[in-house]
Amino acid sequence: MAGLGRRETFEKGERLLREGEHGSHVYLLLSGWYKVVARTEDDREALMAVRTGGDIVGELACFDALPRVATVMAAGPGVTRLIGRQEFNDFLAAHDTVARAVMRVVAGKLRWSTRRRQEFGSCPVEMRIARVLGELMRAYGRPGPAGTVIGVSLTQPELAALVGASEPSVHRVLRTLREERVLDTGYRRILVRDAQELSRIAGTGPDAPLVT
Known part of the structure; x- marks a missing residue:
């Protein structure tokens, strides 16, 4: 093609x-x-x-x-x-x-x-962000010494639009994930340090919380 x-x-x-x-x-x-x-x-x-x-x-x-x-x-x-x-x-x-x-x-x-x-209608913002980042990581991630770099240039407003959440909510979740060493964020850059924990938060890991 x-x-x-x-x-x-x-x-x-x-x-x-x-x-x-x-x-x-x-x-x-x-x-x-x-x-x-x-x-x-x-x-x-x-x-x-x-x-x-x-x-x-x-x-x-x-x-x-x-x-x-x-x-x-x-x-x-x-x-x-x-x-x-x-x-x-x-x-x-x-x-x-x-x-x-x-x-x-x-x-x-x-x-x-x-x-x-x-x-958008049933999952908390943290889970939505984890799921979107997990999908982007699997599709576009590049392995690095400290984790997986998501090779997509996204602003926080754009990430908020992808997950259907407000910018302040996305900012709070990303700050928590940084503090817990799940990921790092920089200018239009996201590094996933702990893919297993991100998967658990997303509801796709072995210890994932139940969603009702």
Whole structure:
């Protein structure tokens, strides 16, 4: 698939896709980090997800020809392949293995969205943050001497949007996790020192608290 379409490069802040626009092409992300954002009911721009090399964006509009449901912007320099709808669909029709992989990607995004909605209504903020950080760590983490560096440039407001919590609540939870040596935070950087404890807080470890 990396040979399809045409090569396009982006710099920080440039938009690949815009929410509400009509368009049916997709982007295969080859390198860089990208933020998926959408407008809220009070017209704020909220971070919905992050994507990086190997991911695909824009596939929903390619399949159903409806307007884009979110904006995708580069978080830094990145390289992509812009693939037209017909070329993309023809390639999937001719390559069953790739088509199934794309379906798994779409299913994974839907599961992520469903989990977020469920957690927003039932889980405490600490658990939501631990779950999101755990997922980001597994998907984008880089092992280091002191732990795992989450290679996603996130501000605290963006993390708050991802977990559906207020900024003060996120600030308090991160401060507690730092004090307990579960993680360290710096400028747009998170280092997970104790992945096992983070998993327990998230409710996915062997001693995880029950959620009712």
